Every structure is written in structure tokens, then in C-alpha cells.
Amino acid sequence: MTPHASGPLAGQPSTALLTDKYELTMIRAALADGTADRPCVFEVFARRLPPGRRYGVVGGTGRLLERLAEFRFSDAEIDVVADSLDDRTIDWLRNYRFTGDIDGYTEGELFFPGSPVLSIRGGFAECVVLETLVLSVLNHDSAIASAAARMTSASAGRPIIEMGSRRTHEEAAVAAARVSYLTGFQSTSNMEATRRHGVPSAGTSAHSFTLLHTGPDGPDEAAAIRSQVATLGVDTTLLVDTYDITAGVATAIEVAGTELGGVRIDSGDLGVMARQVRAQLDGLGAHNTRIVVSGDLDEYAIAALRAEPVDVYGVGTRLVTGSGAPTAGMVYKLVEVDGIPVAKRSAHKESLPGAKRAIRLHRRSGTAVEEVLLPLSATSPETPGLEQRDLAVPLVRSGDTVSGLPTLEQSRSFHSEVMVTLPWEGLALSQGDPAVNIRVVPPAGN
Amino acid sequence: MTPHASGPLAGQPSTALLTDKYELTMIRAALADGTADRPCVFEVFARRLPPGRRYGVVGGTGRLLERLAEFRFSDAEIDVVADSLDDRTIDWLRNYRFTGDIDGYTEGELFFPGSPVLSIRGGFAECVVLETLVLSVLNHDSAIASAAARMTSASAGRPIIEMGSRRTHEEAAVAAARVSYLTGFQSTSNMEATRRHGVPSAGTSAHSFTLLHTGPDGPDEAAAIRSQVATLGVDTTLLVDTYDITAGVATAIEVAGTELGGVRIDSGDLGVMARQVRAQLDGLGAHNTRIVVSGDLDEYAIAALRAEPVDVYGVGTRLVTGSGAPTAGMVYKLVEVDGIPVAKRSAHKESLPGAKRAIRLHRRSGTAVEEVLLPLSATSPETPGLEQRDLAVPLVRSGDTVSGLPTLEQSRSFHSEVMVTLPWEGLALSQGDPAVNIRVVPPAGN
DSSP: OOOOOSSTTTTSSOSTTSSBHHHHHHHHHHHHHTOTTSEEEEEEEESSOSTTOOOEEOOOHHHHHHHHHTOOOOHHHHHHHGGGSOHHHHHHHHTOOOOSEEEEEOTTOEEOTTOOOEEEEEEHHHHHTTHHHHHHHHHHHHHHHHHHHHHHHHHTTOOEEEOOGGGSOHHHHHHHHHHHHHTTOOEESBHHHHHHHOOOBOOOOOHHHHHHSEETTEEOHHHHHHHHHHHHOTTSEEEOOSSOHHHHHHHHHHHHOTTOOEEEEOSSOHHHHHHHHHHHHHHTTOTTOEEEEESSOOHHHHHHTTTSOOOEEEEOHHHHTGGGOOSOOEEEEEEEETTEEOOOOOTTOOOOOSOEEEEEEEOTTSOEEEEEEEETTOOOOOOTTOEEEEOEEEEEETTEEOTTOOOHHHHHHHHHHHHHTSOGGGGOOSSOOOSSEEEEOOOTTO | OOOOOSSTTTTSSOSTTSSBHHHHHHHHHHHHHTOTTSEEEEEEEESSOSTTOOOEEOOOHHHHHHHHHTOOOOHHHHHHHGGGSOHHHHHHHHTOOOOSEEEEEOTTOEEOTTOOOEEEEEEHHHHHTTHHHHHHHHHHHHHHHHHHHHHHHHHTTOOEEEOOGGGSOHHHHHHHHHHHHHTTOOEESBHHHHHHHOOOBOOOOOHHHHHHSEETTEEOHHHHHHHHHHHHOTTSEEEOOSSOHHHHHHHHHHHHOTTOOEEEEOSSOHHHHHHHHHHHHHHHTOTTOEEEEESSOOHHHHHHTTTSOOOEEEEOHHHHTGGGOOSOOEEEEEEEETTEEOOOOOTTOOOOOSOEEEEEEEOTTSOEEEEEEEETTOOOOOOTTOEEEEOEEEEEETTEEOTTOOOHHHHHHHHHHHHTTSOGGGGOOSSOOOSSEEEEOOOTTO
């Protein structure tokens, strides 16, 4: 299965109105006062991680680059915005095409408070108009990726199926399936994620299918099971908790035989149920029948089930809502104008002025020990005994997406490698500080 | 400004893959065993409200009906799903068109735990395939509408601007803007919501515009303000907290004069700042200059600012993330097959069998006192002294959306009327029980 379409709105006119109005009114004023083309650097970063989280995962970069390519103002978009703009601004929008450069952390990379995960360089107007789209994609996808990575880590190698589409906006669902796969989930229930992003799909049946097999004499669970096994084969996964779970398992093995692929438990105390069902399956000789558990699982519940005979996790609500942190809190800040570092001084919203270069320092074992932010043009610092890794890679040059960017599969491998570099305390689920500290090297002379 | 396009994916092939795979495999099995066309009733409801919430607001109905009309399996969709299906199922999908009926609570209506907010009636297969799309739209939009309604209520008549697009998925942002307007927000920053749904837009400038006006000699806030006033007029709203807020206000009035439309404060202790800025503005003679506050506002922060001289609220992150409850927790359950009530018996996931009719009882003053669920065919109960209101209205008949459904503006008026019927304790922001109790009348003979 290879992905078919390049983006969610293939055939749709444009992504250009996924934009806050103030970006357009600022462009109008900047065109009028001659500042619209001043060379600027904007940076995207999160001021903090969600409470207690020890790392974040960059998600959405690949998807963002596709959406940026669709960012054009045609007549249909101009019609909507024209009444608050003047002719000069309208002409400018009509000819809009981003011509600058974008660098960013590789998708799947770890980030910490202050990490400049994306840098956008170009004229003020052409950069500022991308603010909302950039943040929407990165804030959503990174929030889900960050939660998903903790779940993957908690699962300790057992497969996880993403099944949360029904609990989030229908388009957010597709993006969530994509980044959960990026962090190591095995598959998704979402068919559009299979189409768009090539994520493997999974799914067999719901309680409604069992209930459908109800006649005047009452429920007939065996009929539902016979039907599913007849069409999907004995390797299918059967839901066994519609009525009585022990009776459900007995019927499942009676109908499908001991080579039944799996049973799914979606209710009750999943740990207790898994043990009980495992004993029952083993007693019936179904030693290879897998146990899939689902139902409000998050990273904590997954970890709590480590000692139980669970083979596969199904995760929904808590994944698509970022497990308590549905947005990554990233901001898009102007840090340099015409080579001059700038920053606002608002209380609690300070940012670091100046375009930055980010380097992560690793022990020879691979473990990350520190992230260093230094002025973009600075030479590499002396770090005896530590290896240095530049975190940003070129994504866009003169408005064009660079070639050879990683596929989703490649980003998945990259993420898996980078997770190994996280200091061991970073994998703890308990509340803690960021696992990697950020050190800022001020410009020379400061 | 009237909405231009009918839906988010105008021109896109189909919404049919915004679907969980198990719906397709169930259809395959049901077609094989002859149960695919059994007459079924599915109902959508939330088992509970988010912790402490006293009511929920139905959001997304109008948007859902548009997405359902785009639910078709063309070759492009069939390609993606074919490898797990047989020819019979593929043919069935190719000819798929929902032919059943849908009833639902009016968009903007209140709901409580167990309220059957949507009922879908038709053959099993044609109904079950809509499960994910229906839930995605209603769970997202109702979560945001429910949070937004509390913010509108807390604002006690002061206008709220929705500005959260950057903190959520770019398409979820458009839907969030739509339902926040539904519950009484004044406008949105999101231009696509203006295009698609006709929501009024708002926005003037960001801190980056002030920072852009930095030269070799340092920041020049006055230049930024002069530029904005020159292009957007003195009625514009100026950001005054980029550097020093007192200096910012002084410069704003010096440049724009005492008829300046507004100043926005986006940082610091908003209550303290609002008082200080109001005093400063009044001292300068700018008595009509409005104060707009923004920055991590939610319903609690809005309520806490009631006594402060705030004129307009800007709300972002907490709105688009449902103020702690980013999904409404609605489920899509088969409740009746061939006239036989059905329900699973899984622990903690019970549902009420049988197709239901929902009636809300009101005092003559209008206050809602109870919601009664009775069998669909039951006659109205005796409720002396109370007025009865059927909550469900026809939405789809024989697969076609009924004509004359409310526009967004009409739903906004409806919501405003229905909020008045909420018992007074329902408006409290403190944690509490649902404001309206649900009483279930079992079928005769039970």
C-alpha cells in the first residue's frame, strides 16, 4: 500500500485562508510603510513542555511542507479578504509565493523548552503570513506525537493500534494516525491515513456486529462469531465482551478453533480480564490466540499492564487528545530583523533574540547530555569528549521544498533511533523536568 | 459576507475514508450472512459530561450533514480498501448512498448524560459505515461548543473574539471558529471560517509588527503605531505590551489621538493591567478607547475579570482544546434491530436498549426541569403544570437532507434562547452535577 494523494485537500483551491486576519492587516501596513520586505527570521519553539513531561517530539513537518505548497491566493481567497485590504495588498497576495528558506528539526526529533524547531527566513510579509498554518500543523501534530511516543515507550515492544478517529475532528484524526505511526504504533483504524500516508490499517468488528445477531429469541453471539470467522478467517480478532466474557471466549474457540488469531477485551478491569482470558484460552489449548485490550488506555494504563498477558493495545481517545496536552504550545516569533536581534519584553512571554543554531551534545554511548543554542553564524563550541549534532536541516530553499526529505517510514526509523539517545530518566512516566537541558550561548560581546 | 463554499473539502473526491476499517469488515461479514439490510436504529449519546460540567451543547450538526453528502466510494476510495474486502462488498460500497433517516437535537441545543442527540435509522450496513464520521464531527464540535458556551456565559455580555486557530489542527480550527460563533462569540481570527461559514473576522496586528520596526538605534514602537493607524485608521486596536505597557499606551494615544479604537493587552496580570491602562487612558482623555485582553483566557479567567474595566476578550488555546475536555465522549450505539431493543452488557459501558424519544419538560417560566426518554412510539406522558418540548427534529429523510434546516445564524439565536432555559445553577462554573436530570421511561410491560 503506497500513499495515493499528496495532501488532505487535493483538488481544493488553497490553504491560504487557514490564516489569522491580523497577518493580512499587518502586511497591508508593512507594504504601506516600506517594511514588508525587510529580511526577517522567525523561529518556532515551545516555551515549556506540558506539566511534568520530560521531552517533546516534533511532528507534522512533512505534512506542513505539503500544505505550504498549496498556500496561494486565487480569486476565491481574495474575495473573502478583500474588504479589509487595499489594492496594493490584494495585488501582493495575488502574486504571493514564499521565496525564502525554512530549516527545521527533522520530523521525529526530540525537542525541549526553547528548542528552535523551525526557522523561517525571508521578507517580513512573506514569512508572517505563514504563522497560523505553520503553528496549527506543528502544534497539533507535535502534541499527538509527543503523547504517542510515551505510549510506544510504555508498551515496551508490544504493538499498539491507533483507533481514536471518532474522538477528534475528522481531519485531525488523519494527522493523528500519521504521527502515531511515526512514533512506532503498528497500525491505525483510519482508512484515510492509509490512503494519504500509507499507514497500515487494522480492524475487524464492533459490538454492534454482535448485537446485530439478535432475533426474537434473544442474542446469538455464536452466529456473529461464525459469520466473522467465515468471512475474515480464523486469524481474525473477535470481540468477546458484548455479553458474558467467559461465555464469549468459550464460544469463540468453539467456533474458530484453537488457531483463532485474537480476542479483544474492551471493558472491565483489563489486567484482571487479560489474566482470566489468558488462562481460559490456554486451558482450551488456544495458546497462540492473542489478547488485544482497548478502552481509555493511555501511557500510564499501558505501563500498568506490562506484567499482564496482553499482546496488543488499542489506543483511542487519550492518543488523539494528546493524553492531557492537546496542543504543543509552540509560538512563532520574530527574532531578527535586518540582522538585528529583536525580542518583546512582555511579562512571562520573553523570547531569545537572534537567529539561532541548535546543537545537541551526545556522549560516545549516544546519550544526549545537553542542547546548545548559539548565534546562527557562530562556530562550533569546544565540547571535549562529546559528539555534536546539528539539529536543523534544510527544508525549503528559495521557496521550494528541498528534495530527498525523509519519507514517513524513514522518519519513523529516525525517531526510533533518536529515542535511544534520551537519558534513561527521560523515559520515566512520573512528573519530572526536561530530560535534556538547553544552554544558550549569547552572541560574542554580550 | 456570506459563506462561499459548502464544505471543507469542496472538490475533494469523498469523505468516505474518514472511516474505521472495522466498519468495512463488518459490512463484508453482514453481506455474507444476510444481515446487512436488517432494519437498525443507532443512537449517539454521551455517557457522561466532562468532570464537573453541568451541561453540554450540541455542535456540528450542520457541518455533519454537509460531510455526509460527500460520503461516496469512487474508484479512488475503493482502491484503498479493496485488499481487505471481497467483490460483493466492493460492489456494495461502489453503490453506497445512505437511504435511511436521521433525527437529531437541533444544533445549539443543550444535552445531558444519556441524551440521544442523534438517531440514525436504516439497514445495518448503511448505518454502521457512518459511525466514525458522525462521531468525529459531533465529538469535536460539541466539545468546543460546550466550552465556548461557558465562556460566553462567563463574559456576561462582553464580546469575545475567537483566536485559537494556531493551537489546534488547521481544519479543526475552522470548525472551532464556527461553533464558538454559534454559542455567541462575536468574531474569529480565522479567515477560512469567514469563507466557509460566514463568521465575522477580526484582527489587527501582532508583536512581530512592532518588532519589525527596529533599526540600528533600537526599537521604534511609535513608527509601528503610526504605520498601523495610517493604514487601518484610528478605530484600530493597538498592541501596547511589546516593551513597556505604560510607554506603549502613551505613544498609542499620542499618535492616534483620544479617539483610538482600542488597545490590546496580551501579557501580565490582565486584571491589574486593565485597571492601570484604563486609568491611564482616562487620564489622557481617551475615555472611549476599548481595552481588549488576551492570553490563556478560559471561562474562569473571564469570570475573574468581570469586575475589571475590560471591553473585549480574546480567547485562543483554551477554547480550541475544549477548556480541558477536548472531546465530548459521544458514542454511536446500536439500540434496536428489527424492532427488538438491544444493548451490550459490558461493565461500565451499558447502554439503554430501544429507540428513544426525548422530551424536555419546562416550567411556564421556561426553566427546564427534566428530560424524559421514552420509547420512540410511546405517547406523551402526563406532566401537569409543565410544558413539553420534543428535542429531536428530522434532519435526513430517505437519505436526503431535509430542507429548511437552520442556518448558522439561526442556530446561534436558538442557542441563545435555549441557554435561558438552563436552571440557574447550571450556569455556575464550579464543579457540579448535570443541571437537568434524565428520567428513563421503560417500554410498557417492562
